[in-house]
Amino acid sequence: GSVSLPQVMSTSTNEASNLAEAGLREKRLPRKMREVQNKAPAPQQITAEQILREAHEMQFEKQAAPPRQQISDPEELRMYKLRKRKNFENTLRRNRMSIGVWLRYATWEESQKEFERSRSIFERLLDIDYQSASVWLKYAEMEMRNKFIHRARNVWDRAVQLLPRVDQLWFKYALMEENLSNFEGARRIFERWMKWNPGHKAWMSYIALEQRSVGSKADKLHRCRLIYDRYIAQHATETAFVQYAEWEYRQSGSVEFTRRIYETGMREMEHDGDEALSVTFYESFAKFEIACKEYDRARTIYQYALDHVARHRVHALFEEYMLFEKRYGSRARIDDVITRKKRLQYEEALARTPCDYDMWFDYIKLEEQNVLHAMARDDNADADGGDVRKEEGRWNVIRELYERAVSHEPPIDTDKRYWRRYIYLWIKYAMFEELQCKHMARARAVFSQCLQRIPHTHFTFGKLWIMAAEFELRRHDISAMRRIFGASIGKCPKQNVFNAYIGIEYQLGEFDRCRRIYEKYLELFPTRSKAWSDYASLEDKLQEYERAAAIYELGVQQTVLDEPQTLWSNYIEFEVRHRHYTRVRELFQRLLSKTKHVRVWINYAQFEAQINEPILARNIFKSADTHFKQQCQQSQDMVDIEQRAILLESWLQFESFWGNETQQNEIKSKQPIQIKKRRPIETADGSHAGYEEYYHYQFPDDEKQKDSFQTLLQKAKAWKMGQNDGVNEETVQQPAS
Numbered sequence: 248g249s250v251s252l253p254q255v256m257s258t259s260t261n262e263a264s265n266l267a268e269a270g271l272r273e274k275r276l277p278r279k280m281r282e283v284q285n286k287a288p289a290p291q292q293i294t295a296e297q298i299l300r301e302a303h304e305m306q307f308e309k310q311a312a313p314p315r316q317q318i319s320d321p322e323e324l325r326m327y328k329l330r331k332r333k334n335f336e337n338t339l340r341r342n343r344m345s346i347g348v349w350l351r352y353a354t355w356e357e358s359q360k361e362f363e364r365s366r367s368i369f370e371r372l373l374d375i376d377y378q379s380a381s382v383w384l385k386y387a388e389m390e391m392r393n394k395f396i397h398r399a400r401n402v403w404d405r406a407v408q409l410l411p412r413v414d415q416l417w418f419k420y421a422l423m424e425e426n427l428s429n430f431e432g433a434r435r436i437f438e439r440w441m442k443w444n445p446g447h448k449a450w451m452s453y454i455a456l457e458q459r460s461v462g463s464k465a466d467k468l469h470r471c472r473l474i475y476d477r478y479i480a481q482h483a484t485e486t487a488f489v490q491y492a493e494w495e496y497r498q499s500g501s502v503e504f505t506r507r508i509y510e511t512g513m514r515e516m517e518h519d520g521d522e523a524l525s526v527t528f529y530e531s532f533a534k535f536e537i538a539c540k541e542y543d544r545a546r547t548i549y550q551y552a553l554d555h556v557a558r559h560r561v562h563a564l565f566e567e568y569m570l571f572e573k574r575y576g577s578r579a580r581i582d583d584v585i586t587r588k589k590r591l592q593y594e595e596a597l598a599r600t601p602c603d604y605d606m607w608f609d610y611i612k613l614e615e616q617n618v619l620h621a622m623a624r625d626d627n628a629d630a631d632g633g634d635v636r637k638e639e640g641r642w643n644v645i646r647e648l649y650e651r652a653v654s655h656e657p658p659i660d661t662d663k664r665y666w667r668r669y670i671y672l673w674i675k676y677a678m679f680e681e682l683q684c685k686h687m688a689r690a691r692a693v694f695s696q697c698l699q700r701i702p703h704t705h706f707t708f709g710k711l712w713i714m715a716a717e718f719e720l721r722r723h724d725i726s727a728m729r730r731i732f733g734a735s736i737g738k739c740p741k742q743n744v745f746n747a748y749i750g751i752e753y754q755l756g757e758f759d760r761c762r763r764i765y766e767k768y769l770e771l772f773p774t775r776s777k778a779w780s781d782y783a784s785l786e787d788k789l790q791e792y793e794r795a796a797a798i799y800e801l802g803v804q805q806t807v808l809d810e811p812q813t814l815w816s817n818y819i820e821f822e823v824r825h826r827h828y829t830r831v832r833e834l835f836q837r838l839l840s841k842t843k844h845v846r847v848w849i850n851y852a853q854f855e856a857q858i859n860e861p862i863l864a865r866n867i868f869k870s871a872d873t874h875f876k877q878q879c880q881q882s883q884d885m886v887d888i889e890q891r892a893i894l895l896e897s898w899l900q901f902e903s904f905w906g907n908e909t910q911q912n913e914i915k916s917k918q919p920i921q922i923k924k925r926r927p928i929e930t931a932d933g934s935h936a937g938y939e940e941y942y943h944y945q946f947p948d949d950e951k952q953k954d955s956f957q958t959l960l961q962k963a964k965a966w967k968m969g970q971n972d973g974v975n976e977e978t979v980q981q982p983a984s
Contacts, residue, residue: 328359343375350385357389365389366398380406380413391423399423407436411443418452430460441477447486450478454494468499485528488512493531502539509535526556526564533571542575553588561588579624586617604668607652611675614645615683642684649676656700663706670708673697677718687722694718707739713747720751740771745778753785761785776802776810780817787821795821803837819850828858843874845890849897861905868898872917879946892919892944919944 318324335352342348349372356365369386376382383406390399403420410416417440424433437453457470475491492508495501509532516524529552536545549568556564565585572581593610597603618641652672657665673693680690694715701707712735719727732748735741745768752760765782772778779802786795799818808814815838822831835851848871855864875891878884895918902911922943928936 331355346372346376346379346382349375350382353385353389357393362393362395377409380410380415383410383416384419387419387423396427407439411440414445414449417445417449421452421456425456425459430456434460444481447482450474450482451490471498483515485512485516485525488515489528489531492535496535496538505535524552524555526552526560529556529564530567533567537571537575545571546576546580550584553584582617582620586613589613601655602657604652604672607648607672608668608675611645611648611652614648615679618642618645645679646684649679652676653697660702661705666701666706666708670697670701670711674711674714677714681718690718703739707735707741709735709741709743709747712741712744716747716751725755736767742768742772742775742778745772746781749781758785758789773805774807774809776808776814779805779814783817783821792825819854823854845871845875845894848874848894852897852901856901856905861901864901864905865910868894868901872898876946876948885941885943888919888944891946895919917946917948919946 316327318327335348335355338348339345339352349368353365353368353372356362356368366386369382369389372382373386383402387399387402387406390396390402403416403423406413406416407420417436421433421436421440424430424436433456437449437456440449441453454471454474457467457474460467471494475494479487479491488508488511492505492512495508496505512528513524513532516528529548533545533548533552536542536548549564549571552564553561553568568584569581572578590610590613593606593613596606597610600606621641622638649672653669653676657669659665673696677690677693677697680686680693694711697711698715701711712731716728716731716735719725719731728751732744735744736748745764749761749764749768752758752764762782762785765778765785768778769775769782779798783795783798783802786792786798799814799821802808802814803811803818815834819831819834819838822828822834831854835847835854838847839851848867852864852867852871855861855867871894872891875887875894878887879891895914899911899914899918902914906914922945923940924943925938925940928939930936
């Protein structure tokens with residue numbers, strides 16, 4: 248036959264072994280000569296990434312297969328076996344604990360039909376490590392593969408005696424006996440295994456074996472029930488009872504026996520003192536009753552479960568109960584059960600934390616939904632006095648709940664954060680009285696009580712004032728609305744209140760009132776740029792140009808503004824819309840006297856370009872470039888450098904549209920070069936934390952940044968030449984002295 252002979256060792260390994268056998272030591276250089284003398288960097292650097300990539304590529308290189316040798320002589324075969332055994336033994340001598348080598352050795356002996364040698368190898372391996380389950384599995388599989396059944400049984404017996412907690416050994420042992428149709432032997436194996444009290448899978452495998460065994464159906468069911476009884480006696484868990492009951496109903500269809508199993512499970516779990524059974528047990532029990540068409544029993548099970556299951560696990564059970572009632576019961580029943588259960592939970596939670604306003608919101612929402620559902624069920628009733636009183640009684644339940652909620656004020660009256668959710672309760676209460684109950688007097692009283700409870704000396708809520716005023720507006724009581732806005736402005740003025748008040752008066756056409764409100768607004772908040780812009784915009788809409796311009800002038804003359812750029816921009820746009828270009832130029836000049844920001848220059852130039860004045864626009868760009876060039880030369884600040892780069896880019900876009908080729912080339916020659924640099928990062932304590940990359944701009948016409956390195960070299964060279972000239976002159980003059 249043909250035998251594949253792999254290459255056992257490399258040439259270097261053979262030479263090392265030959266030297267060792269000859270008793271010779273490898274000659275090495277002295278330690279000092281072995282050290283690296285030249286520690287300079289190599290001309291060709293190799294990165295770690297390159298080494299890893301080459302190593303990865305070498306893994307996929309095709310290796311030449313060892314030559315195939317034709318063995319035609321018994322002596323040659325004997326030498327081949329001797330050589331292979333010697334290689335294996337040498338390998339094991341070097342690495343005795345390598346289980347893979349032992350297994351390959353035994354497998355090779357098996358392939359050569361040397362079963363005794365293979366057994367000897369397995370036994371030697373077991374002497375080293377008998378706790379390895381894979382060794383026992385390979386050993387037994389070798390015996391079974393070659394049909395040594397008795398020897399395989401001996402191996403399995405030894406394995407399960409030494410490693411009784413390894414389930415795989417028991418499984419394989421029983422499977423072998425079952426494949427041999429020796430069900431009694433497999434049963435004895437499982438009985439031995441059950442003495443060790445194994446887990447769930449072992450018992451299920453035992454039951455599956457009995458179902459596959461020979462015999463009548465009644466005998467099989469009887470034996471399986473006995474096993475299940477023993478299983479429950481040792482593992483009295485919910486899973487065990489559910490498995491038993493579902494199996495019983497599936498196999499025998501006995502309703503009474505299955506129900507008895509579920510009831511026994513409930514009694515056992517309650518007797519053990521557990522807090523509650525899981526949702527899975529009750530769902531399985533209820534589904535069994537539904538399958539038996541015992542809907543009342545299933546409903547009772549669900550109701551019992553809702554009272555005994557832990558609250559954090561009851562959501563899924565509620566969903567199942569809802570589906571059950573939708574199919575087999577009434578909607579009112581399930582709604583009442585859920586409402587009663589949730590009401591109890593909310594009451595318990597609010598008794599512990601009465602200031603949990605989110606919980607009050609959920610509780611009120613539950614009651615509102617309950618009332619709406621009840622009213623929907625009674626929508627076909629006659630509209631007599633009794634029905635009105637019944638509806639009012641339902642609203643009173645929610646009203647009392649609101650009163651209880653708002654009676655718990657926040658414990659801190661100086662911090663607005665604690666009052667936000669509390670105020671939303673009042674707002675929701677007022678909306679409930681207005682929209683649901685249609686009781687306007689109560690809604691007005693709710694707004695009034697809420698405004699009285701707020702400590703306005705510390706803070707206020709503009710949204711509440713606005714909603715109270717809008718409520719009076721919906722009632723067509725303009726005077727009451729204005730009184731509410733006036734009280735808000737007098738007690739604790741807020742900007743959103745001013746905006747809402749002005750918006751309402753504007754819609755009513757009261758422009759003089761809007762002006763008076765704006766004047767009060769600006770008197771209280773003179774730094775608010777948006778207020779100045781809105782006031783001027785109002786006058787502009789009313790075609791009062793002089794008043795609008797005067798307002799803008801007053802605004803830009805303020806020393807402190809929160810957003811001055813917005814006000815200046817609106818002022819300039821206002822003058823542009825009215826085509827007062829001279830005033831626009833004056834505004835830009837005034838703005839440039841205050842700030843030299845690059846956006847101001849660009850907007851100024853773009854304005855001139857929009858009105859077809861490219862020469863003026865180009866002069867503005869030149870002035871801006873001169874300014875930023877001087878700033879860069881004086882300070883070398885990155886902000887100024889970046890602003891100059893932005894300016895030149897906008898200038899190039901301008902010239903691409905308005906300029907000729909010469910002008911375009913001139914601006915292109917001024918464009919900076921973007922250079923990536925690194926700078927150190929320092930932490931708060933002054934320590935070094937690495938480097939960060941940033942972009943620097945180098946301008947061609949900037950002499951401070953132009954050829955800095957070359958200039959330094961030239962100066963160094965001139966200094967060196969000056970030193971040499973001085974030395975020569977001194978040497979010449981020495982004889983004269």
